[in-house]
Amino acid sequence: MSEVGGVSDGDGSTRTANIFDVARLAGVSHQTVSRVINDLPNVRPATRARVEQAIAQLRYSPSPAARALVTRRTRTIGLVTPGVSDYGPTSIAMHFNFAAHAGRYNVETVSALEGDQAGVRAVIEGLLRQRVDAIVLVVVDEDVLEVVRGLDLSVPVVASASSARRSPLIVSIDQYRGARSAVRHLAELGHTRILHVAGPLRASDALERVRGWRDELAAHQLEVTDPRVGDWSAASGYEIGKTLDIEPGSAIFAANDHMAIGLLSALRERGLSIPADVSVVGFDDVPEAGYLYPPLTTVRQDFASLGVLMMQKVLIAVEEPDVKTEDTPIPTHLVVRQSTSAPAP
Structure with missing residues (x-):
């Protein structure tokens, strides 16, 4: 693994060893290496010896930056x-x-x-x-x-x-309560079918908004359908909006304003009037939200x-x-x- 004063990068070149290389060779965290370098307590003798051996093998010279991690x-x-x-x-x-x-x-x-x-x-x-x-x-x-x-x-x-x-x-x-407030607003207006256009389901914010949407629908005893999943972009909202099944009494809660912008465009192209035929709520309150046609109802986040x-x-x-x-x-x-x-x- 090591050559004189350095570490092989696997392509024939070498570089100067750093604290993370020592940690990997010794099988410990870089925090433990820092404690050994700075002669701090609470390091087991066997662990200290393993770190010192790795330092010697890699010919690692602690820099002032490495020392400053703990000093x-x-x-x-x-x-x-x-x-x-x-x-x-x-x-x-x-x-x-x-x-x-x-x-x-x-x-x-x-x-x-x-x-x-x-x-x-x-x-x-x-x-x-x-x-x-x-x-x-x-x-x-x-x-x-x-x-x-x-x-x-x-x-x-x-x-x-x-x-x-x-x-x-x-x-x-509070993404969860923010989503519930959006759905509650639509339910109290009298909408009986509230669809959701979700963000990517790897995103924790998107998951919390889905959870809030589901729970508020359940509180009003309204039907829960599968959410349509976008990628936060207006383009994804537009593509979803072209195929959403809109019935009388429908409303849409979009997980962010950009997807809502795409939805508004797609729904208008289908000849639907907003909000006469379908209501739309976004999330974020982007600066453009109040200047759309129509101006967008949304959930404001205090960044x-x-x-x-x-x-x-x-x-x-x-x-x-x-x-x-x-x-x-x-x-x-x-x-x-x-x-x-x-x-x-």
Whole structure:
């Protein structure tokens, strides 16, 4: 595996060994390697010997950056965002940056493709090499959380996600109750058939919105049909809208505003009037929502408050790690516009 002072990359080239190479060779976490390097307690003698042997074998020379992983703070936070330009993740990242800078922290932002577990792991390892004090994840795909849960990290991790499991530290907007408010609005208008166009079912937000839709339908004793699944894009909403079975009394709850925009276009092409023939509700309240034809009823998410809450969690985890915090989701707000009305008699 090793050559003089380096590690083979498998293509004939070598590079300088790093703390993660030592951890892999010794069969421990990089946090344990850091503790050995800095002569900290609570490392078993056999484990310490294995790490020291790996250091010698790889001729690893700890850099100041490696030492800083456990000896000092840099007031830098690593922010991992999904490799998409969707409104929600982009807004969360923007407002977290605002909150971090207000707290006099720098932010190193990197993107990782959803579903690329090796890529997510590499991105996080790269941030650790830059001596970040904490890592913040803007999560779209639940698989990203599973990758992080499988890592033994030396810094706190805070994630924006709708996850029932509270590790890593989770902050969220209440997707479930937001979905219920949208469906309740349609049911109270008198709609008896409320369809759902869901987001990708790998996404925790999409799953929570499906759950809220189902439970609110059950509360009103309305029929639950299978949701149609899109990919958050207006194009997917448009394609679904071309084939949706619209009956008298129908309404549609779309899992985000962009899919709702596609739905509105497809329904109009079919000669349907909104909301006279079918009501439509979105989710997010994108800036364009109030200027569509008709203006879109939607569920507003408070991304600014989410950014502040994420930063508060980071500060507590870094500066006061013994303090326990509550995990109360941020509430949503239903914005009623002209895309919904009582069904025609």
